[in-house]
Amino acid sequence: MDALTYDARGLVEVDGSAPGIAEIDGERAEFDARDLTTRKINAELRRLVYTEGVRDVTILNPGARHSLGVGILQRCKITFDGSLGYFGLGLIDGPEVHIKGRVGWSACENMMSGVVVVDGNAGSLTAAAIRGGDVLVRGRVGARTGIDQKGGTVIVLGDAGSMTGFMMQRGRQIILGDVGPGLGDSMYDGEFYIGGKVKALGVDCVPGEWTDADTEFIARKFAIYELGEPPPLQKFVCGKRLYNYDNLEPSERKLVL
Amino acid sequence: MCGIAGIISRNGERQIGAEMTAMLQSMKHRGPDSTGYALYGPATEDWVMRVKLADANTPRDYGFDDRMGRNKGEIERRLGQLGATVHSASHATGYACEVRFAYDGDLKALADRVEDVKGAEVLSLGHSLQIIKDLGDAESVSEQYNLGGLAGTHAIGHVRMATESDVDISGAHPYWAYPFSDIAVVHNGQLTNYHQWKRRLERSGHRFQSECDSEIIAVYLAEKMAAGSDLEDAMRQSLEELDGVFTYICVTGDSLGMAKDELAAKPLVLYEADDLVALASEEIAIRAVLDREIYTYDPFEGEVMVWTR
Numbered sequence: 001m002d003a004l005t006y007d008a009r010g011l012v013e014v015d016g017s018a019p020g021i022a023e024i025d026g027e028r029a030e031f032d033a034r035d036l037t038t039r040k041i042n043a044e045l046r047r048l049v050y051t052e053g054v055r056d057v058t059i060l061n062p063g064a065r066h067s068l069g070v071g072i073l074q075r076c077k078i079t080f081d082g083s084l085g086y087f088g089l090g091l092i093d094g095p096e097v098h099i100k101g102r103v104g105w106s107a108c109e110n111m112m113s114g115v116v117v118v119d120g121n122a123g124s125l126t127a128a129a130i131r132g133g134d135v136l137v138r139g140r141v142g143a144r145t146g147i148d149q150k151g152g153t154v155i156v157l158g159d160a161g162s163m164t165g166f167m168m169q170r171g172r173q174i175i176l177g178d179v180g181p182g183l184g185d186s187m188y189d190g191e192f193y194i195g196g197k198v199k200a201l202g203v204d205c206v207p208g209e210w211t212d213a214d215t216e217f218i219a220r221k222f223a224i225y226e227l228g229e230p231p232p233l234q235k236f237v238c239g240k241r242l243y244n245y246d247n248l249e250p251s252e253r254k255l256v257l
Numbered sequence: 258m259c260g261i262a263g264i265i266s267r268n269g270e271r272q273i274g275a276e277m278t279a280m281l282q283s284m285k286h287r288g289p290d291s292t293g294y295a296l297y298g299p300a301t302e303d304w305v306m307r308v309k310l311a312d313a314n315t316p317r318d319y320g321f322d323d324r325m326g327r328n329k330g331e332i333e334r335r336l337g338q339l340g341a342t343v344h345s346a347s348h349a350t351g352y353a354c355e356v357r358f359a360y361d362g363d364l365k366a367l368a369d370r371v372e373d374v375k376g377a378e379v380l381s382l383g384h385s386l387q388i389i390k391d392l393g394d395a396e397s398v399s400e401q402y403n404l405g406g407l408a409g410t411h412a413i414g415h416v417r418m419a420t421e422s423d424v425d426i427s428g429a430h431p432y433w434a435y436p437f438s439d440i441a442v443v444h445n446g447q448l449t450n451y452h453q454w455k456r457r458l459e460r461s462g463h464r465f466q467s468e469c470d471s472e473i474i475a476v477y478l479a480e481k482m483a484a485g486s487d488l489e490d491a492m493r494q495s496l497e498e499l500d501g502v503f504t505y506i507c508v509t510g511d512s513l514g515m516a517k518d519e520l521a522a523k524p525l526v527l528y529e530a531d532d533l534v535a536l537a538s539e540e541i542a543i544r545a546v547l548d549r550e551i552y553t554y555d556p557f558e559g560e561v562m563v564w565t566r
Contacts, residue, residue, distance in 0.1 A: 064540040082550050085541055101550055104540060105524055121554045124521060142555040143521035161521055162558040180558060 014039070018047035022057075029054040033068075034061040041068055049074050066104070069097065075114075086123070089116055092133075105142070108135050111152065117225070124161065127154045130171065136225055143180065146173055149190060155221060163202065165192060174221065176231060184236055192236040193218060201236065208237035258418045259445040260287030261430075261525075262537040263506040264546065265411035265513040265564050270299070271533075274399065274407030277414045279545040280537055281395035287538060288416035291429035292398045293390030295441035295508055298409040300385040303344055303357040304438075307380040308332060308371060311352040312425045313392045315376070325351055328374050332356065335370050349402045353380075355387070365436035369464070378427060378466050383439035385409070385510060390429040410566045411513050413506050415443040422468040431508075432472045434479030435463060439510040442478065444471035445523045445538060446503030454499070474499065478507055489563045492516045496559055506536065514563035521558035528553045534564045 005013045019040050022031035029048045033041045041059065048054040049072060056077040062068055066085035069078060075094040083101030093112035102120030106128060113132040124142030127135040130152040140158030147163070149171040159177035168187040178196035185202025192205075193214070218230045262280040264273060273296055281292055310328045311321075333343050333356070341360035348354050360367065368379045381388035391398045395416065399405060415430035422428040434440035448454075451470040454477060459465065463476050474495065481491035492507060492514050502522035506515050515536055517525060528535045528543050528551050535543045540553055556562065 064544050066539075066541075083540060083553075085539060102540070102553060104526070120552070123524065123526070123555050140554060142524075143558060159557075161555075162519070 016043055018043040020044070020047070022048055022054075024048070024052060024054060027053070027055040028058075029056070030058040030060065032060045033065075034063065038065050038067055041065070042070065045069060045072070045078070049076050062101075064101075064104070069095075083120065092116075102139065103137075108133075111135070113152075121158070122156075127152070130154070134221070134224075140177065145175075146171065149173070153221060155225065155227075157227070159196065162199075165190065165205075166202070172217070174218065174233070176233075184238070186242065187238045189238050193233040194236065195231045195233050198234075198236075204239045204242045205236050206239035208235040210235050258287045259420075259430075260284035260416040260538040260542070261413070261443045261445045261504065261506055262415075262535075262542050263411070263413040263443075263508070263513050263515070264533070264535045265566055266533055267564070267566060268532045270408045270410055272407070273297070273409040273412040274404035276546045277412045278395045278399040278404060280535075280542040281414045281416050283541045283545040284416050284537065284539055285394045288418040289394060290419045290424045291390060291392045291417045291426070292395045293388065293415045293417070293429045293431050293443070294398070294404065294412060295381070295386060295388045295414070295431040295433075295443070296404070296407055296409050296412045297385045297439075297508065297510070298387065298407060300510070301357070302359070302384075304341075304360055304382060304384065305387055306356045306358070306371070306382045307353070307388055308356065309353045309378050309380055309426055310374075311376045312427060313350075313352065314425055315352070322351060328377060329354055331374050332371050332377065335374070336360070336367070339367055339370060341367070349389075350391070353389075353391070353402070364438060365462075368436045372464070372466075379433070379435070380426075381433040381441065382436075383510070386433070386439045386441060386508075388431055388433055388441055390415075390426055390431070392424065392426070392429075411508060413441065413443045413508050413513070415445075421447060421470050427467040428469045430469075430471055432469075432475040434475035435466075437479035437483060440475060440479050440482070440508070442471065442475040442505055442507045444474055444503055444505040446505070446518070447501045448473065448499055448503060449501040450499065451501075470501075471505075474503075474505055475507070482509075488512055488514050489561060492561045492563070496561065504538075512563055512565040514561065515556065516561045517556050517558060519559050525556055526553050527556055527562075529564075 022029045058079045062082045064083045064085045067087045069089045071091045073093040078097045080099045084103045086104040088107045090109040095114045097116045099118045105123035106125040109128045111130040118137045121139035122137045122141045129148040131150045132152045136155045143161035145164045147166045149168045151171045154173040156175045160179045162180035163182040165184045168190045174193045176195035181200040182202040184205030341358040343358045346356045430443045431441040448470040454473045478491045504523035526540045
């Protein structure tokens, strides 16, 4: 780790410069994050992607550190050879990311587009408020996966915790394992495809009618990620019993909608 | 926010003092106010009592050191009066001391008599449990109390960001389950029916030294266990009876357990292996002990797990 320096007021002096240690080979690059601070890892990643024109970055030894790979707004490939901590890959727009480990809480928060594949488990609040892109977790996820989801697809091969898809507004979730209580609680719209048992449905989440479009969608996603033959899935959607928009005054309606 | 950590060895002793320090130091950002340890060393014939005579931020007024010395002498005198044979008494800091003694009477009577000394609080009492807590980060507390060389079988720790009560040693975790020996708890979260339970437990004779909601968990569990429940049952009952958001870790002389509330609002990452179980609010804390890629997962809502050393 770099030694921290302090200014006259005793505050940490931020050195945001990239360490420049990556080995660049054409469009590919690789660097070891073991002895770098979080800031230095991100600075190096941004240097490679934005300044050096690298399109395939491998980061070794991320060491479960928080806030890695946040805010990358560029089509590129990023591979983390290990686990990430909390808040990994938030706000990304475009990258195709492979994590050869697990992620902590709030991975891919507010992701706009791109693909994130997690080989291990994920913590709570995975894919919170995503607007687009795909998040695939091969292990299990914690609570509140896709809370406030506004688009995109979340695919979980293992089990999911409580309040999955809480207040979801759009988008889809495919969960092959069991799901905890409160699935789709207070959801506005969107679809769930569940392979396992649902402990309890949330308020206003109801079983949905399966259509050909669903079959096509599931087959397409399973083909992309080479997940084999899709198992039987049950669909859940919003019951729309909590929709009260028609009761609003015209001025209120403007504010809400 | 707060950070909690636990480690239990399944094949003998480890350097738990140094390992818990590394775990807690890596989570310093979760709670810079105070750091606490509950460490289980080899069981001794003697009782080990950790007492603080004043808080870390008590004003150092005229004659402070003399008063601390006198109070320590008074505690030893009172132990003698109760029929205990004091074998050693040492100061780690001016205001915290460790007393080892032989005693076969009622623990509650002993703890109450010691706490009757002005400013005294029994932090822990047991045959192998030692609770050490003070203001500052893990490395400074470890250095102050010389925990680097402490070996043992299991430990829990806590870094605190004070939300519900003051920044002082009384408000720091872990909490000893007064007056039950060798039980301690660390907690991350808030209990919303704290006053209800505090009144209930006070009516059955327990004392509370702090305004901190976490203190009731330790006493609650110990009371359930005294009434015949095992640790796991007591923890399951707590999920029903305690309200709020919480993840807590409880330790006894030979086991360590975790419980997570129905909302799964507070994090916990778990690593299980044949020789070792480690759990913490963040994976980086576990990585501070096991510096390699490991398989970890987050327990789900309402889960209770217990491991025995």
